[in-house]
Structure formats: structure tokens, C-alpha cells
Amino acid sequence: MSDIIPITPLLNAAATSADGLGCHAGKDQMLDAAAKAGKSEVLAQYAADYPKGPHDQPQSMCPAFGSLRVGLRMRRTATILSGSACCVYGLTFTSHFYGARRTVGYVPFNSETLVTGKLFEDIREAVYAQADPDKLDAIVIINLCVPTASGVPLQLLPKEINGVRVIGIDVPGFGVPTHAEAKDVLAGAMLHYARQEAMAGPVAAPRQGRSAKPTISLLGEMFPADPMIIAQMIAPMDLAVGTVVPTREWRELYAALDCKAVAAIHPFYTASVREFQAAGRPVVGSAPVGIEGTHDWLGSIGAACGVSQDKIDAARNQTLGAMRGVLASQKINGRITLSGYEGSELLVARLLIECGADLRYVGSACPATPWNQHDAQWLQSKGVHVQFRASLEQDMAAVHEFKPQLAIGTTPVVQAAKELCIPSLYFTNLISARPLMGVAGAGSLIQVVNAAMGNQARFDEMKAFFGSVGQGDEAGVWENVPVMHPDFKKEVRRQFEKKQKKRKAEEMG
Numbered sequence: 001m002s003d004i005i006p007i008t009p010l011l012n013a014a015a016t017s018a019d020g021l022g023c024h025a026g027k028d029q030m031l032d033a034a035a036k037a038g039k040s041e042v043l044a045q046y047a048a049d050y051p052k053g054p055h056d057q058p059q060s061m062c063p064a065f066g067s068l069r070v071g072l073r074m075r076r077t078a079t080i081l082s083g084s085a086c087c088v089y090g091l092t093f094t095s096h097f098y099g100a101r102r103t104v105g106y107v108p109f110n111s112e113t114l115v116t117g118k119l120f121e122d123i124r125e126a127v128y129a130q131a132d133p134d135k136l137d138a139i140v141i142i143n144l145c146v147p148t149a150s151g152v153p154l155q156l157l158p159k160e161i162n163g164v165r166v167i168g169i170d171v172p173g174f175g176v177p178t179h180a181e182a183k184d185v186l187a188g189a190m191l192h193y194a195r196q197e198a199m200a201g202p203v204a205a206p207r208q209g210r211s212a213k214p215t216i217s218l219l220g221e222m223f224p225a226d227p228m229i230i231a232q233m234i235a236p237m238d239l240a241v242g243t244v245v246p247t248r249e250w251r252e253l254y255a256a257l258d259c260k261a262v263a264a265i266h267p268f269y270t271a272s273v274r275e276f277q278a279a280g281r282p283v284v285g286s287a288p289v290g291i292e293g294t295h296d297w298l299g300s301i302g303a304a305c306g307v308s309q310d311k312i313d314a315a316r317n318q319t320l321g322a323m324r325g326v327l328a329s330q331k332i333n334g335r336i337t338l339s340g341y342e343g344s345e346l347l348v349a350r351l352l353i354e355c356g357a358d359l360r361y362v363g364s365a366c367p368a369t370p371w372n373q374h375d376a377q378w379l380q381s382k383g384v385h386v387q388f389r390a391s392l393e394q395d396m397a398a399v400h401e402f403k404p405q406l407a408i409g410t411t412p413v414v415q416a417a418k419e420l421c422i423p424s425l426y427f428t429n430l431i432s433a434r435p436l437m438g439v440a441g442a443g444s445l446i447q448v449v450n451a452a453m454g455n456q457a458r459f460d461e462m463k464a465f466f467g468s469v470g471q472g473d474e475a476g477v478w479e480n481v482p483v484m485h486p487d488f489k490k491e492v493r494r495q496f497e498k499k500q501k502k503r504k505a506e507e508m509g
């Protein structure tokens with residue numbers, strides 16, 4: 001029998017100077033290379049901002065997508081990637097899949113330009129070529145894994161060219177655990193820049209002018225109706241909703257900083273929170289979801305802004321009455337597990353419980369922070385297992401353990417649940433992309449969840465019809481009835497184990 005295809009580790013530290021390595025390569029070597037290349041400080045800051053857990057390597061999309069998306073969604077902003085061509089291909093594809101409608105800039109490199117430092121010169125040249133103040137407010141350059149590990153010094157780029165701001169950030173998969181947190185890397189860097197500008201002198205007012213009322217800045221990408229719903233909720237406290245961060249335009253950054261308080265609706269914006277706190281703005285965690293969540297959140301926002309108790313009560317009365325009406329007339333009946341990597345998982349979990357769901361598990365790829373602590377405690381008090389930095393394995397174990405009537409999760413969780421004949425919903429596209437706040441949030445979630453759970457009969461019918469056709473070794477298109485070869489499998493496994501042992505012995509020897 002011929003040899004099986006040899007699989008050997010790709011990476012050594014020296015090899016980080018070559019193209020073609022990636023998130024499949026060794027994280028430790030990449031970190032080591034980056035530290036030696038002068039990136040220790042930025043990596044130490046990431047390690048403090050985005051503490052890791054079992055899930056410390058990308059198990060979802062490339063983290064840099066978060067920063068890229070924030071840049072691409074801003075008006076008058078050019079976003080340029082510096083990284084391996086395969087990474088840039090994937091990131092560009094994903095951006096356009098999500099409707100970027102913007103050009104993704106790319107400065108390519110090869111081993112020679114990387115090693116000789118010519119790549120940095122190429123980046124510099126690209127930035128100068130792009131810096132047209134008639135078209136742009138800012139240019140964002142994102143170092144992906146290999147240029148970060150190789151120490152491409154974006155911090156040496158000019159801070160501004162012809163009035164166009166230049167923001168260089170390192171967003172390696174071995175330093176930033178999720179694409180959610182990568183949004184914070186760029187949002188935080190922009191807020192930092194804008195705060196320095198605001199301290200240095202007058203800055204542009206928001207397009208629509210400054211709000212007459214004190215404003216609350218909202219941290220986190222949310223469904224477009226949610227800020228409007230929150231605005232209605234806080235109106236009785238004489239507060240207005242200000243800017244949503246990440247912003248859609250540079251001048252909105254100043255308005256965001258010019259708030260009375262910040263609502264960290266998504267809890268993982270650690271670098272952004274640091275900027276708001278440096279600007280003296282109080283930060284409030286959680287969000288107005290469900291009755292108890294809304295009651296508590298309105299109280300916290302009111303307290304942070306020094307609002308009188310009667311106005312807080314007026315705001316609560318206005319919203320909570322309507323919400324009680326919705327929750328009394330509609331319910332979710334069923335056992336659910338929930339997992340995702342958007343950072344809003346705990347909020348959805350709270351709302352599910354208040355809508356009547358028997359929720360057993362919530363897993364988030366994001367970390368525990370002061371801003372989701374209250375939600376985690378509330379969920380734990382209801383008997384829910386809360387898993388921060390959840391891995392796919394933990395999410396799957398929860399599905400097997402609790403045998404839910406609905407599994408809400410990431411793509412692989414949904415796929416596995418469907419194979420198990422369990423109705424399931426993809427968190428990112430079907431749950432986090434709909435309103436969550438206030439009455440509208442409750443009504444909308446109940447509708448989509450009940451509709452999905454109502455599909456069980458269809459799953460059973462399909463299962464009965466297809467049986468075990470197409471599973472495991474028999475998956476795919478066959479022209480004849482597949483013939484199993486247990487001896488072949490046994491031999492392959494034996495050879496594989498032999499090679500493993502040999503490799504281990506060589507490593508030790």
C-alpha cells in the first residue's frame with residue numbers, strides 16, 4: 001500500500017517572513033515572530049483588551065473582517081489591506097457578500113518585499129497616492145497576520161497627509177480573537193484619533209447639528225430600528241440617542257465623544273470604552289431587552305445622567321406597560337440552546353427567557369467584560385449555563401446534552417443540528433439582524449422563533465423519507481451503491497498512527 005499524504009507542521013519562526021502562512025499555522029510561532037519584530041506593545045494591549053479562553057484561534061471568519069467592515073461602512077474612508085493574497089481574497093469576498101459596495105484596497109507583497117522592507121515603502125506610496133482630501137477624510141491600513149508577525153511598522157506612517165487622516169492598525173488572527181473585537185480595534189483607534197483632534201481645537205459639528213438634549217452614544221452595530229426605539233424609550237428622561245459607534249462618518253466620532261453617557265449595548269468594545277472614559281463619559285452595560293432588562297437599563301442610564309427618579313419612572317411606565325401586553329399575549333414554548341460570535345448573545349438570551357423560552361445554554365465567542373456581567377448574572381440566576389469564549393465543541397456539546405427543540409447558533413452548529421433533525425436558526429443573519437430592543441424586539445423574536453420551532457414536523461418528514469442516505473462515508477453523489485472498505489480504513493489508520501508515533505519520537509529525540 002502506498003504512503004498516506006504526509007501532513008507536517010508548516011511553520012517555524014523564520015518562515016513568517018514568507019507568504020502563504022495563515023490561521024492554520026502555529027499561533028505561538030507567529031506571536032513569537034511578531035514580538036521579535038517589535039509588536040510586543042500592541043500585542044500586550046490586545047491580550048489585555050481581549051482576554052482569551054479556550055477559543056483563542058479563529059473558529060469563525062478571519063477576525064480582520066471586523067475592522068475591514070467598519071472601515072468599508074464609513075463615508076469618505078478608504079480601507080487598504082496588507083497581507084497574504086489568500087487572506088485578502090477571502091476578506092474581499094466576504095465584504096462583497098455582505099454588500100460592501102466599496103473597493104477594498106490591497107498592497108501585495110512577496111518574500112522579497114517583506115524581508116527587505118520594501119512592503120512598507122509600497123504601503124507608504126499607496127497611502128500617498130490615495131490621500132485626496134476632496135474624496136477622503138481618512139485612510140485605514142490593516143496589517144493582517146504575516147505583515148504583523150513580520151513587524152511591518154504602520155506606526156511610522158504619517159498621521160495625516162494633505163488633511164487626510166491615516167490610521168494604521170495590526171489585526172492579526174493570533175492577537176485578536178474574534179471579528180467582533182476587531183471592530184473595536186478600528187473603532188477604538190478612530191475614537192483615539194478624534195479625541196486628540198477635539199482636545200487640540202474646534203472640530204466639525206455633526207451633519208444634522210448638535211442635539212438640543214444630552215445624548216447617549218450607543219456602542220455596537222445594531223438593527224437600524226433599534227436606536228430609534230431606544231430614542232423613544234429615553235425621551236421621557238429628556239435624553240436623546242446620539243451616535244452609534246462604529247460610526248458611518250468621521251465627524252460622527254466627535255459627536256459620539258460629545259455625549260452625556262455611553263451605552264455599551266455590545267459589551268466587547270474595550271478600546272472604545274477606554275476612549276470614552278478618557279473623555280470623562282460614564283459607560284453603562286446591558287441593553288433595554290425584555291421587561292426586567294429594560295427596567296434595569298433605564299434606571300442605569302438615568303442614574304448615569306443624573307436624571308430624577310420621577311422621570312426614570314415615567315420612562316419605565318411608558319415602555320414596560322406595552323411590553324407586558326406583548327408578552328402576555330404571545331409566548332415562546334420550547335427548549336432552546338443559543339450560541340454566536342456577534343457579542344449580543346446574552347441580550348438575545350435574556351429576551352428569549354422573558355418571552356417564555358426554556359433556554360438552557362448560551363455560548364458567546366466574546367469574553368466576559370464589565371458590560372455583560374449583569375446579563376451573565378441574571379441568566380445564571382435563571383439556571384442558564386453561560387459560556388464565554390465558547391468553542392464550537394462546547395456549543396455542540398450543549399446541543400447534544402440539552403436536545404433542544406430549537407438550536408440557534410453559528411453555521412456549523414446549525415448544520416449539525418439539522419443533521420440531528422433539530423430545527424435551527426443561524427444567529428448572525430436571522431437573529432442579530434432584527435430588532436431586539438423594546439416592544440418591537442420582543443414581538444419580532446417571538447415570531448421568528450415560534451415559526452422555526454413549528455418546522456419540526458417537516459424535519460421529521462424529511463428524516464423519514466431520506467433515512468440515513470447520504471450520511472458519513474456515503475455522503476456525496478454516487479453512481480452505484482457505495483461499497484465500504486473497512487480493511488482499507490483500518491490500514492490507513494494504522495499507518496497514520498505509526499507516522500504520528502515516529503514524529504513524536506523524533507520531536508523528543
Ligand code: SF4
Nearest residue numbers: 022023062087145173
Ligand atoms: S489574516 Fe485572517 S485569514 Fe489570514 S492568516 Fe490571519 S486570521 Fe487567517
